[in-house]
Amino acid sequence: MNHLRRVIHQLGLLQIDYVNVLVPAQYQVPFSRLGAYDRAQLDELVYRRREFTEHWAHEASIVPVDAWPLFRYRRLAHRVRPRGFERALRREPGYSRQVLARIRAQGALTAAELPSPTTGERRLPGSWYGTIPRAMAEWHFGRGRLAIADRRPDFRRVFDLSERVLSEDIRSRRVPTFAAHRALLLQAARAHGVATTGDLADYFRMPVTMVKPRLQELVDAGELHPIRVHGWTEPAYLHPEARRPRRLHATALLSPFDPVVWHRPRAARLFDFEYRLEIFLPAPKRRWGYYVLPFLLNDRLTARVDLKADRAGRRLRVQAAYLEPDTDGAQVSDALARELGTMAGWLGLESVSVGRRGPFARELAAAVRAQR
């Protein structure tokens, strides 16, 4: 639990995607760079002790409760406007308050348990939200009136009034806007070590124009160092606590939403790794596959694999495998095969099977066989 706590504080956030390991895969491969950990630990820290809370940060995330006052800029700007939602609200102006009143009276509820508008449809076809009550809950959550009190075993959120989730101390704490922005940027810089303006802005999804003057203030105050990095065209910022290790030892299959790669221009700049998420592409247009995970080995992204957890067959399927250019395949296939075995283990799968797609598949398959 201390490890989990430390990781979230270090990064300033834990993207919900990390936690997807707990969900029987909306995405076919649940994942976590944290490796195997107990769902109970997270529940304890977030929903029982309330040391952390859910908030839109980079995307849907868990953040330290102390950061809640810093995200006011995001709550004020939060928009939920899927097709038909605003029309439904105009038709029934009291619905927003009605949802809050229901939760106030009955206690925490999931979106499915919220009342429908009395006029018109419950469904919101063609939107990610699916239903009007779900979109309404998301709207209130984004604005800060509702907070996530709990998660059901299937990971659906339980919404409650934020005053019943967060302390009065936290909710009433006012941080001047610019100071809040600086605090978040400094947190982003700490997580990055060295970063461009775009990198830092993207960490908590701030507009670049909002970020630039704040970065200058941090430089003037000596809290960030402006530097140039060899091979980077843009100016960069160095966090004073950033350390460059002589050697880097790391072995990990990264989520597409891992901070190491979530900002694609940075991944390209640091690792010369061209990466794009292809879950939204029609199947025939995909170059690598539906759900492709980069493989980090020490200080390089060395390969990528399209994974799927075949729960019925109790095996982790590697649907396609690709080695990055100028990479020692033998070394990578060995380490990757081990990592796949580990992942299968914490997913509760019995074996790893490698398909034939991708030029690295044959070599990887051999390495996986060799480890059995």
Place this chain on the structure above:
DNA sequence: ATTTAATACGGACTTTTGGG
């Protein structure tokens, strides 16, 4: 000072599936 170019941003749209 005015026009043009560059950049940023917001919104709409795309995909998938297990389990309650």
Place this chain on the structure above:
DNA sequence: CCCAAAAGTCCGTATTAAAT
């Protein structure tokens, strides 16, 4: 039926920077 989750592309518009 309902819920979990989200990057990139395109396009129109707004703001800023550069050029004349």
